[in-house]
Amino acid sequence: MQSNYAVMICHIIANQQLQDSVRMSAGLALKNSLAKSHSCIGILADQQTKHVIKTNILPLLATKPRNVANIISQLVATMAKIDIPLGDADDIVTTLVDNITKRHHPSNVKQVALQTIGYMCESMQSGLLSTDQKNALLTAIIDGSRKEQLDVEVKLAAIKALYNSLEFIRGNFEISVERDFIIKVICDAATPNTSSTTELQVAAYECLNRVASLYYEKLEDYMTSILYNVSKRKSHSCRINISQMTLNGMSQASDPSIVLLSIEFWSTICDIEITRKKENMTPMFSFADKLMISIIPTLFKLMIKKHDKLEDDDEWDIPQAASNCLSLLASCCKELVVPPLIRLIDENLLTTNHVSWNQKEAAIIAFGSILNGPSKIKMKPPIEQILPTVLACTKDPNVHVRLAAIWTLTEIIKESSRVLDQPAALHDIMSAIKDGLGDPSQKVRHTACIAIIHCAERLKFSPNRLIDTGPLSKYTHSIILCLLDKSRTFDLQDDPYMQTVYEAIAAVVKHSTKCINEGLRSCGGAYYRQHNSTIRDSILGRNADAKYLFREWCDTVAVELDRCALGRCHYLLLSDKISVYSDRIMQLFFSILQLSQHECNTSMSVLVEDVFLLASAMIVSIGPQFECFVDELVPHVANLMLPLPNQDYRLCLLGIGIISDLCSTIPSAAKPHATLFMQLLLDNLGNDDLHRDLKPTSLSCFGDVAHALGPEFLPFVNTMMMIIQQAGNMQADQNDQDMVVYVDAIRVAMIEAFVGMLQGLGQDPYTQNVFLSHVNGFMLFVNSLVKDSARSDALNQAIFGLLGIYGNQVPISMLESVLHDLMIGNLKGGIYFSNRTKEIAQWAQKIIAPH
Incomplete structure (x- = not known):
């Protein structure tokens, strides 16, 4: 047929x-x-x-x-x-x-x-x-x-x-002769002549760039230049000079495509040589180092714009390509780029009073482009020299110059955070950033928000503790108020800018000190009122941009709530305000979930994911105060876990996470819903069509439910032990790495579920005694895992955690019959332990050793 x-x-x-x-x-x-x-x-x-x-x-x-x-x-x-x-x-x-x-x-x-x-x-x-x-x-x-x-x-x-x-x-x-001929053919086609066309030259330059990428180790004889002489073949018959040809392509070609491809050639060379230097590869010809003195002024000229027009972000033009190439050149040549570039900046920015806006812009961007290359020590004097001029340029009448200045200021913050250690410099930088937030240009405002994000990250302290004050403390309140003011009158069509506004607020809150409490108190009410009404109206109007912005708002609120959960003292300071906000947030939360039942698409799915992440953050942060929302929340969690067609499995994972959060944080509120939780989790384990990642997560969550229920979990014990036994029988084909990882995750989840039962049922002598009949068999299974050297760090942590809990819960005679010396010795021998695993091991040993 x-x-x-x-x-x-x-x-x-x-x-x-x-x-x-x-x-x-x-x-x-x-x-x-x-x-x-x-x-x-x-x-x-x-x-x-x-x-x-x-x-x-x-x-x-x-x-x-x-x-x-x-x-x-x-x-x-x-x-x-x-x-x-x-x-x-x-x-x-x-x-x-x-x-x-x-x-x-x-x-x-x-x-x-x-x-x-x-x-x-x-x-x-x-x-x-x-x-x-x-x-x-x-x-x-x-x-x-x-x-x-x-x-x-x-x-x-x-x-x-x-x-x-x-x-x-x-x-x-x-073969050198054949290689010569191929390279010559390409270079001849790239060279303009009376019978050539621009399209042919562009194709030849594309070919040349691919040759550089594939055959760097063969390029030495073809990069000969009057600036240096590396050719070892004196009888080289064809006069080929790729370096000069591409430099001419950048400086003399009239067609933008040829200029861009010539820049791309040197970007490719720099990329290759960065990698070869890092990995100490040979041969290493250092083309960029040797020709840098010619490349830098050529790139700088290309960075000087010809039109006073702000380009679209997606438009890749010659100045952008030249700036990117200069950045790669700095990463490749390190300190070598500093003197020649500083000379150009002197000529076009520092020592000239009457300079055009485009020269000034090019000089500022050029400086920002090289900051990630040379060492911090080498760049410290140039930064101190140029920073005042950059700060002054943030107030320049020309928007191109202001945008260049705020971008370079952001790069200085990213690459040289030491400048923020100087109070006077920090004051001037924060003033410039706040001016940028009020700039008429959206691009300047957007970049100013990014500067705030990096500034907060560079001045952050330990994520696990709160301190009273820090370098950013005196500016925190005014920055947040300024950002909130910008978000108050936002245009839904301006969503990229609004995204950075919310990210900036989140960064300041996340990395701030205790002094932010008063700032949050003073601005929080307006913040939530504003978004509770505006965004809800937009969401119910099915506005896609509003959904996107609401997601960013969720992320910001979640960060604030995470901070509230960081320290008990901090939580007490804000608990009265958070309880007010929680009502408003959850009202909006339930409105979104109600809408999601009638609108099923990717945009709504992502939005639902974010609001549940926000709910999770609230559960953990405000704890018992969330109890009044649990009864209304649980049906939505159940819907999230239903095996609907085309349902994103990550939503089900979120549902499991919410159950875990409720059981761990508010066990009294979770108890009335325990039967439903158990049924949802059992359905997950029994459904072979669900995504595989849901199985370990569901199995682990049983432990949280057991811990929350305590002695009341006893009716579920036999069912759970049968599930654990079935899971324990799983074996992985060692040639199938995905299956090895999956079985390892199942074993971790089994231990976590068993630990939850051990802790929950151990709260009452009767249920603890009943459960002991299952302990011996499970510990023998764990002992068999210990004898297998192919264990993940997560599994090691789970086993050590089980041993510590076991030592606290079970009579000494049981320890002696199950946890013999070989087991502990085996765990300690020949397997990589992370620092966290070592901490858990030491804790477990302290509990077991006295026995």
Whole structure:
């Protein structure tokens, strides 16, 4: 059936009396059929059918309608992809080579053949072609791209084919004569002349960049420059100077594409040399170091804009590319870039009173671009010298200069946080940032928010403790008020800016000191009132931008709540305010969940995820004060865990997390819902269609429920032990790494569930005694895990945690019968323990050792 179909399609494609559109459709249909049946049992498996197809199709590479020929080209490339691994593609290769090298063939035939070679090389692995086939195809490509080829369209097709074939011709690049010729062909095509075109030059530069990426170790002889001489082959017959050619491409080319590709060449060189220096690889030619003195002024000139217009963020233009290349050059050459660049900045910013806005902008951005390269010590004097000018430029009349200044100020904060240690400098920086928040330009405001985020992160203290005051303390209140003021009048179409506003508020709150309490007290009410009304109205109006902004608002509130949970003293200071906010937040929370029942899409799914994360943060932070919301929340959690079609499994994970939070934080409120929680978790374990990650999480959550219920968990014990026994029987194929990880996670979850039961039932002597009948068997299972050296750090932590809990809960005689010396010794020997694991091990040993 397939054979008859293929032969029929071939006849349609070959029939020149039919319309081109019909032949093209037939060609695409046959190509797609061949691609789908890409195997020995496909259409081409029958030799007679294959012969008919090739006999009809290969001559059509010379067909005149170009749109039909393009489809034939794709079809032949697909046939080659099938036949080459079978060693049955010599006729295809021969046809393509003849179509290019025979002088009597017209231009269109040569172009289509070269295009076909490009398609073949683009879609195949290089090892599939034999050496003879590679050489034949390369010979044809070079024939089409040589300088003597006067047809520019043929030469363009050849250079594009060469680009796709570069990975295939590694063997040819090992032979100096052949390599010389290939590089010369590319450089000749990249050089402007009377018979050249911009499109050809662009294709040649793309090819050259790919050569640099693939064959850096072969470039030395072709980068010879009048600035330095590294050529070891004095008899080098072709005068090739890639370095000078690409520098000219940056400084002299009139076409923006050639300029961008020339910049990309040096970005590629810098990327390669950064990696080689870091990994101490050889050969290392240090092209960037040697030519840096010419590259820097060239890049700087390219950074000087010609138009007084703010570009779109997504627009990759020459100044952006030059700035990026300069940053890579700094990362590659380190301290070497500082003197020549500082000289340029002096000339264009520091020592000149009358300088154009674009020169000033370029100088500021150039300085910001190099900050991540040289050492902090080396950059300290230049930063101290230039910082006052950068701060002054944040008030410049020109928006380009203001934006450049606030961006460079952000880079200074990121890369040289020591400047923030100086009170006077910090004061000036914070003043400039606050001015930026009020700038008429959205881009300046956006960048000022990013500066605040980095400033808060650089001045943060230990995440596990709160201190009374810090360097940012005196500015915290005014910054938050300023950010809130900006968010109060936001435009929903300005959502990228609003996102950074919320992120900035969250960063300040997260990394602040206790002094923020009064600030939150004074501004918190307005903050929640504003968003409770505005965003809810927008959400209920199904506004996509509002949903996005509400997500950011959720994240910000969650950060504040996390801080409230950080220290008991801090919580007490804010508990009265949080209880007021919690009512408003949860009202909005339930409104969103009600809406989500009627609107199911990706946007709403992500929003639901964020509001549940916010609920989780509230449960943990305000604890017992959340109890009044539990009865209304639980049905939503149950809905979240229902196995609905196309339901994101991460939502179910969130539901499990909420159950865990409720049981751990408010056990009294969780108890009335324990039966429902158990049923939801059991349903998860019994549903083989659910995502695999849900199983360990559900199993672990049983331990939280057991801990919350205490002695009341006893009716569930037999069911749980049967589940744990079944889970314990799972074994992983050691060759299947995903399964090994999964089984390890199941074992961790089993231990966590068992620990929860041990702690919960241990609260009453009767239930503890009943549960002891299960302990011995489980500990023997754990002992078998200990004898397996292939354990994750998480599993080690779980085992040590179990031992510590076990020592506290179970009579000494049981310890002696189960926890013998071999078990402890085995755990301690030959396996990597993280610092956290070592801490848990030491705690467990302190409990067990006295026994």
